[in-house]
Amino acid sequence: MAQRLDPSPDPYAVDIAGLDALEVPVQAAPNAARKLWTAGWPRLAAIVVAIGGWELLTIFKVKPSYVLPGPGPVFARLFHDIANGLLLHAMAHTMWRAAIGYGIAVVIGTLLGIVVARSRVVRAAIGSLITGLQTMPTIAWFPFAILLFGLTERAILFVVVLGAAPAIANGLISGVDNIPPILLRAGRVLGATGFDAYRHVVIPAALPGFVSGLKQGWAFAWRSLMAGELLVLLGTSLGQVLQNERDTNDAPGLVATMIVILFIGIVVDSLLFARAETAIRRRWGLLEN
Amino acid sequence: MTVVTERQTVLSVKDVSKVYGPAGSHTFALDRLSLDVQKGEFVCLVGASGCGKTTLLNLIAGLDHPQNGKIEIAGRPALLFQDAALFPWLTARQNIELALRLRGVAKRDRADEAQRLLRVVHLEDFGDRRPHELSGGMRQRVALARALAQDARLLLMDEPFGALDAITRDLLHDELERIWQETNLTTIFVTHNVREAVRLGDRVLVLSSRPAHIVEAFDVTMPRPRHLDQPDVAQLAGQIVDRLRKEVRSHGAAS
Numbered sequence: 001m002a003q004r005l006d007p008s009p010d011p012y013a014v015d016i017a018g019l020d021a022l023e024v025p026v027q028a029a030p031n032a033a034r035k036l037w038t039a040g041w042p043r044l045a046a047i048v049v050a051i052g053g054w055e056l057l058t059i060f061k062v063k064p065s066y067v068l069p070g071p072g073p074v075f076a077r078l079f080h081d082i083a084n085g086l087l088l089h090a091m092a093h094t095m096w097r098a099a100i101g102y103g104i105a106v107v108i109g110t111l112l113g114i115v116v117a118r119s120r121v122v123r124a125a126i127g128s129l130i131t132g133l134q135t136m137p138t139i140a141w142f143p144f145a146i147l148l149f150g151l152t153e154r155a156i157l158f159v160v161v162l163g164a165a166p167a168i169a170n171g172l173i174s175g176v177d178n179i180p181p182i183l184l185r186a187g188r189v190l191g192a193t194g195f196d197a198y199r200h201v202v203i204p205a206a207l208p209g210f211v212s213g214l215k216q217g218w219a220f221a222w223r224s225l226m227a228g229e230l231l232v233l234l235g236t237s238l239g240q241v242l243q244n245e246r247d248t249n250d251a252p253g254l255v256a257t258m259i260v261i262l263f264i265g266i267v268v269d270s271l272l273f274a275r276a277e278t279a280i281r282r283r284w285g286l287l288e289n
Numbered sequence: 290m291t292v293v294t295e296r297q298t299v300l301s302v303k304d305v306s307k308v309y310g311p312a313g314s315h316t317f318a319l320d321r322l323s324l325d326v327q328k329g330e331f332v333c334l335v336g337a338s339g340c341g342k343t344t345l346l347n348l349i350a351g352l353d354h355p356q357n358g359k360i361e362i363a364g365r366p367a368l369l370f371q372d373a374a375l376f377p378w379l380t381a382r383q384n385i386e387l388a389l390r391l392r393g394v395a396k397r398d399r400a401d402e403a404q405r406l407l408r409v410v411h412l413e414d415f416g417d418r419r420p421h422e423l424s425g426g427m428r429q430r431v432a433l434a435r436a437l438a439q440d441a442r443l444l445l446m447d448e449p450f451g452a453l454d455a456i457t458r459d460l461l462h463d464e465l466e467r468i469w470q471e472t473n474l475t476t477i478f479v480t481h482n483v484r485e486a487v488r489l490g491d492r493v494l495v496l497s498s499r500p501a502h503i504v505e506a507f508d509v510t511m512p513r514p515r516h517l518d519q520p521d522v523a524q525l526a527g528q529i530v531d532r533l534r535k536e537v538r539s540h541g542a543a544s
Contacts, residue, residue, distance in 0.1 A: 016411045016460050023424030023457075186374040189350055190439060191365060191391040200387055204378045284377045285421020 101160030109168025163224030171213010175206030215273035305358030317500030333486035336496030
């Protein structure tokens with residue numbers, strides 16, 4: 001039987017404090033300006049090299065300038081089209097479609113992911129179908145979408161959702177599948193069952209996988225949207241502007257619009273998803289500073 | 290301080306069997322194992338590897354179900370794994386607070402209680418660190434604080450110090466013994482380190498391997514605190530190791 005001792009000051013506290021001080025990893029706070037420079041200069045260098053190479057191609061006239069314009073005319077055209085509002089107008093319309101389509105895809109993909117992750121039967125039934133849908137080129141859906149909805153906004157949204165939702169669902173499913181079993185057991189020992197288990201253990205533990213699914217879903221949504229806007233010409237959108245410039249042999253305008261499309265893709269990815277991913281990885285300690 | 294004399298059974302395991310594998314070719318993990326643990330007792334289980342120690346703890350913790358036999362237990366036990374199993378998205382404090390919340394502690398009381406538990410394991414200055422910012426021994430202490438937050442009547446420990454270095458392990462023995470004495474918490478401690486078992490336990494139970502049942506119980510009567518290298522601790526540990534070897538040899542002879 002246990003003998004109770006007086007809760008006297010703990011003689012081991014000092015030893016333990018000493019050991020703790022030795023064992024805790026030392027972290028130096030990174031200098032903000034230095035960090036920006038470390039992350040920034042390779043990117044800057046890559047842009048300079050790319051534009052330089054492009055300029056060289058035009059100097060040596062690999063292709064005639066009405067087919068491959070140089071950086072000078074393209075950037076002049078880019079600023080012109082931004083200043084006169086054409087590209088901003090088109091961007092606004094395109095981003096509006098992207099937001100709605102992606103939003104619907106997030107809702108559908110998340111619900112689908114939860115159902116498949118939870119139910120063995122549903123997973124056996126449609127688990128591989130979801131992966132299959134993800135590999136199917138979205139452009140292949142367009143003839144069917146146009147047949148179903150005509151040349152309408154709905155045809156575009158349909159394909160955007162079909163492109164993004166499977167990736168989002170798959171991300172969530174793999175997030176749940178990759179939860180270390182010990183965390184689930186720890187949750188059960190602490191009394192997290194039913195809804196509590198989802199709220200306090202499963203969902204936060206699946207977050208890294210879910211965020212990479214969201215990121216991939218965005219990439220699919222953006223690609224599908226561009227394909228859709230090139231096929232279904234409605235209103236002033238980036239795809240429609242691009243198609244116009246092709247029809248009028250307007251090479252500088254075409255390349256300028258492509259730069260905008262690439263730029264939006266990069267900005268959304270790095271400002272939203274890459275940041276969220278980095279924040280999560282840092283929290284979990286999966287990142288070296 | 291009074292020495293508790295009435296015997297109050299916190300855990301009673303009766304004739305419990307557990308079989309793995311498909312019918313016909315099944316292996317017994319546990320074979321009619323019986324075990325009673327009294328309130329405030331510190332019981333150590335030792336056995337060769339693969340002897341079903343973890344299976345037994347899982348059954349007691351309710352993470353698995355026996356095919357035969359009965360387990361009677363007062364309340365839901367707390368369980369400490371070899372890996373601290375802290376939630377990496379929460380700080381040390383939040384891990385403890387989550388346990389309090391799942392136990393039903395009111396929100397306004399959680400912060401104070403979590404701080405108190407951090408003090409119990411001497412980590413009051415590290416509450417806002419995430420698990421990856423702590424050393425292995427510190428993580429295990431946070432896990433211990435989280436287990437204490439459950440306010441369980443029974444604490445199960447599954448080789449909790451197995452992955453730690455000798456100095457840290459030695460300090461954690463002192464720490465665990467102190468906490469056990471202050472809280473009078475009934476503890477079942479599984480280990481393959483026989484000296485550790487003698488260092489900590491009131492009783493050391495030797496498990497046979499495959500299927501597991503208890504082959505011998507050793508009472509440890511040396512006064513506390515004991516030290517790992519104390520002669521009488523080493524001597525009893527030697528006896529227990531001999532008993533374990535005999536058990537292991539019998540397997541070689543049988544097959």
